[in-house]
Amino acid sequence: MVNRLLLVTALLASGCALAEEVAPRASVVEADKTETLTVEADGFVDPLRELKFNPGLDQREFERSTLAALNIYDPLESLNRRIYHFNYRFDQWVFLPVVDGYRYVTPGFVRTGVSNFFNNLGDVPNLFNSVLQLKPKRSAEITARLMFNTIIGVGGLWDPATKMGLPRQSEDFGQTLGFYGVPDGPYLMLPILGPSNLRDTTGLVVDYVGEKEINYLNVPDTASDHPELTVLRAVDKRYTTNFRYGQTNSPFEYEKLRYVYTQARKLQIAE
Amino acid sequence: MLRSLRLAALLGGLLLAAAASARDIDAASYGYPLTNPFEATIATTPPEQRPTLPSDDDIDQADYSLTLRPEREFTLPDNFWSVKKLRYRLAKQDHEAPLIFLIAGTGAPYSSSINEYLKKLFYQAGYHVVQLSSPTSWDFMSAASRFATPGVTSEDAKDLYRVMQAVRAQQAHLPVSEYYLTGYSLGALDAAFVSKLDETRKSFNFKRVLLLNPPVNLYTSITNLDKLVQTRVKGIDRSTTFYELMLEKLTRYFQDKGYIDLNEALLYDFQKSRQHLSNEQMAMLIGTSFRFSAADIAFTSDLINRRGLIIPPKFPITEGSSLEPFFKRALQCDFDCYLTEQVIPMWRARTDGNSLLQLVDQVSLYALEDYLRASPKIAVMHNADDVILGPGDIGFLRRVFGERLTLYPHGGHCGNLNYRVNSDAMLEFFRG
Numbered sequence: 278m279v280n281r282l283l284l285v286t287a288l289l290a291s292g293c294a295l296a297e298e299v300a301p302r303a304s305v306v307e308a309d310k311t312e313t314l315t316v317e318a319d320g321f322v323d324p325l326r327e328l329k330f331n332p333g334l335d336q337r338e339f340e341r342s343t344l345a346a347l348n349i350y351d352p353l354e355s356l357n358r359r360i361y362h363f364n365y366r367f368d369q370w371v372f373l374p375v376v377d378g379y380r381y382v383t384p385g386f387v388r389t390g391v392s393n394f395f396n397n398l399g400d401v402p403n404l405f406n407s408v409l410q411l412k413p414k415r416s417a418e419i420t421a422r423l424m425f426n427t428i429i430g431v432g433g434l435w436d437p438a439t440k441m442g443l444p445r446q447s448e449d450f451g452q453t454l455g456f457y458g459v460p461d462g463p464y465l466m467l468p469i470l471g472p473s474n475l476r477d478t479t480g481l482v483v484d485y486v487g488e489k490e491i492n493y494l495n496v497p498d499t500a501s502d503h504p505e506l507t508v509l510r511a512v513d514k515r516y517t518t519n520f521r522y523g524q525t526n527s528p529f530e531y532e533k534l535r536y537v538y539t540q541a542r543k544l545q546i547a548e
Numbered sequence: 549m550l551r552s553l554r555l556a557a558l559l560g561g562l563l564l565a566a567a568a569s570a571r572d573i574d575a576a577s578y579g580y581p582l583t584n585p586f587e588a589t590i591a592t593t594p595p596e597q598r599p600t601l602p603s604d605d606d607i608d609q610a611d612y613s614l615t616l617r618p619e620r621e622f623t624l625p626d627n628f629w630s631v632k633k634l635r636y637r638l639a640k641q642d643h644e645a646p647l648i649f650l651i652a653g654t655g656a657p658y659s660s661s662i663n664e665y666l667k668k669l670f671y672q673a674g675y676h677v678v679q680l681s682s683p684t685s686w687d688f689m690s691a692a693s694r695f696a697t698p699g700v701t702s703e704d705a706k707d708l709y710r711v712m713q714a715v716r717a718q719q720a721h722l723p724v725s726e727y728y729l730t731g732y733s734l735g736a737l738d739a740a741f742v743s744k745l746d747e748t749r750k751s752f753n754f755k756r757v758l759l760l761n762p763p764v765n766l767y768t769s770i771t772n773l774d775k776l777v778q779t780r781v782k783g784i785d786r787s788t789t790f791y792e793l794m795l796e797k798l799t800r801y802f803q804d805k806g807y808i809d810l811n812e813a814l815l816y817d818f819q820k821s822r823q824h825l826s827n828e829q830m831a832m833l834i835g836t837s838f839r840f841s842a843a844d845i846a847f848t849s850d851l852i853n854r855r856g857l858i859i860p861p862k863f864p865i866t867e868g869s870s871l872e873p874f875f876k877r878a879l880q881c882d883f884d885c886y887l888t889e890q891v892i893p894m895w896r897a898r899t900d901g902n903s904l905l906q907l908v909d910q911v912s913l914y915a916l917e918d919y920l921r922a923s924p925k926i927a928v929m930h931n932a933d934d935v936i937l938g939p940g941d942i943g944f945l946r947r948v949f950g951e952r953l954t955l956y957p958h959g960g961h962c963g964n965l966n967y968r969v970n971s972d973a974m975l976e977f978f979r980g
Binding site: 316317318319320321322323324325327328329330331334335336338339340341342343344345346347354355356358359362365369380385444446522523524526527528529531532540543544545547548 | 656681780784798808809832843844
């Protein structure tokens with residue numbers, strides 16, 4: 278009896294297996310609305326077949342683009358590279374272990390609260406700079422963010438504004454300068470702070486001084502008596518920055534970072 | 549009655565045997581949203597169709613480093629300080645569990661995004677997970693590779709095997725029940741060779757080995773990848789380079805949108821916008837990313853072996869030295885150039901090798917045909933529209949793996965690895 282049952286189940290199972298293995302290959306083609314791909318006998322759909330190649334296969338566009346992209350004004354390269362290596366080591370031996378410790382001792386909602394709090398402070402220079410760039414819509418949005426987050430979000434610990442459809446938009450004085458056509462200037466690798474250039478470094482200083490002068494929520498004043506607040510801000514900044522030195526895993530990370538930074542800033546200024 | 553049933557069973561068995569061919573997943577029931585192979589390769593699965601995975605905070609994990617080539621401490625230049633030891637990542641369960649090794653793809657480090665994804669997937673399913681860099685990655689070449697000329701797969705597998713043994717030695721207190729192995733892209737080819745090596749060295753006795761989107765013929769794969777930067781891209785002219793074109797599109801996209809929001813949905817949204825990329829542009833983008841890997845490999849291999857093709861031997865390099873002139877030279881070398889100028893000469897000198905064809909046979913899956921056919925513990929998952937395959941490659945996989953090949957209709961190159969259907973199939977395979 279058991280034997281018989283086994284046989285029946287085996288049969289049933291084989292039926293199922295067969296049903297699973299039905300392969301109507303034609304459906305692949307039907308599903309492809311955009312192009313008619315030819316399916317080869319073994320089921321291979323060659324993606325290269327649909328592409329238009331240059332006939333001689335001798336175009337040097339990759340080389341041309343990349344060599345042009347390397348062309349960034351970097352007169353202090355030697356010093357910058359040393360600072361890059363210093364930052365890399367500092368990150369690995371000091372900064373990231375501290376961030377890991379921070380992650381270990383605090384629960385997630387506390388870290389989010391800390392990030393929100395400092396982001397809310399950061400909305401002050403954001404507002405300031407978006408006014409300077411004569412962007413009325415963005416300025417209004419940031420003002421609304423500041424109000425909601427400071428009042429409803431209890432001093433910025435929560436971020437109800439983002440949930441209301443007012444995402445954080447960052448504007449700094451470097452972007453304002455860029456908006457008015459100030460060129461990048463030489464590329465700079467700042468100790469600990471990372472990639473920058475002369476224009477953005479100037480912007481950084483202006484934003485810092487501005488924040489001190491405005492003294493929003495009394496935080497900058499308090500911070501001068503309590504350096505731990507500044508340390509917390511730095512740790513939070515590192516905690517929220519995804520970049521890791523060495524993440525490109527390339528001997529040419531310095532060049533790649535330089536290019537990406539320069540282009541990312543251009544993008545931020547243009548938008 | 550009994551006889552007829554037996555007959556039926558026999559017939560059923562025969563039918564089953566006839567159908568013991570590859571598991572072809574049909575497009576309709578598969579339901580993968582991206583039918584364009586290039587889109588799938590670049591964007592991978594839309595976030596809502598990925599499996600739910602634990603966050604990094606919920607995983608007990610750390611990076612460790614191994615000193616495998618102590619002499620490199622002295623022979624490598626100062627600015628290679630970060631890759632004089634080989635790093636790997638281990639996610640530990642708090643009880644005895646099976647351990648799975650993940651091998652990254654071309655040029656990718658242990659922390660590559662696919663490795664991270666696979667780690668989360670397998671960790672959640674109760675495995676200890678060890679993430680390893682690809683033998684073609686900068687750190688592996690510098691810190692673990694004996695010849696630092698990746699491409700001869702059997703040699704790469706030996707290097708990997710030593711790394712795995714060193715990992716086990718370093719983690720001696722980790723309670724491991726059994727060993728599993730997987731890898732994606734080039735890492736899958738490596739995994740096949742490592743598994744073969746394990747049959748004689750017997751250090752791990754891998755219980756199951758899964759190859760995710762492996763190249764079948766390594767030469768076809770690198771030729772295809774080299775070719776991708778030869779597409780005719782609309783919008784490139786004398787004054788606009790390819791990158792400028794891409795950045796213009798991105799800028800316009802963000803300007804239309806009103807703000808910059810970098811999130812996971814960005815790519816899908818971008819492809820739905822007016823600025824979406826054409827197939828040629830996407831192909832160029834994929835090709836570009838591989839060319840950067842090729843440049844890194846060519847430069848590193850040349851430097852470590854002092855071949856003098858890209859950087860003069862004994863050229864003094866400090867942390868402040870500019871590498872730009874060498875980067876420029878390395879950029880002009882694609883995979884084919886690296887193979888011809890560096891791999892083949894070394895392979896010939898070391899092994900009395902002859903023609904390119906012979907090398908291709910030795911380093912591709914062809915070399916393992918008999919082993920793979922006779923090893924029920926090894927399975928392969930591939931996509932019908934994978935850009936690293938050539939005509940006949942899937943036929944080869946069908947012949948060799950039979951029902952152990954699962955062929956998905958879409959996904960491009962590794963684009964569907966994080967699709968829920970695929971992740972379930974992977975876990976199911978290792979569950980046994």
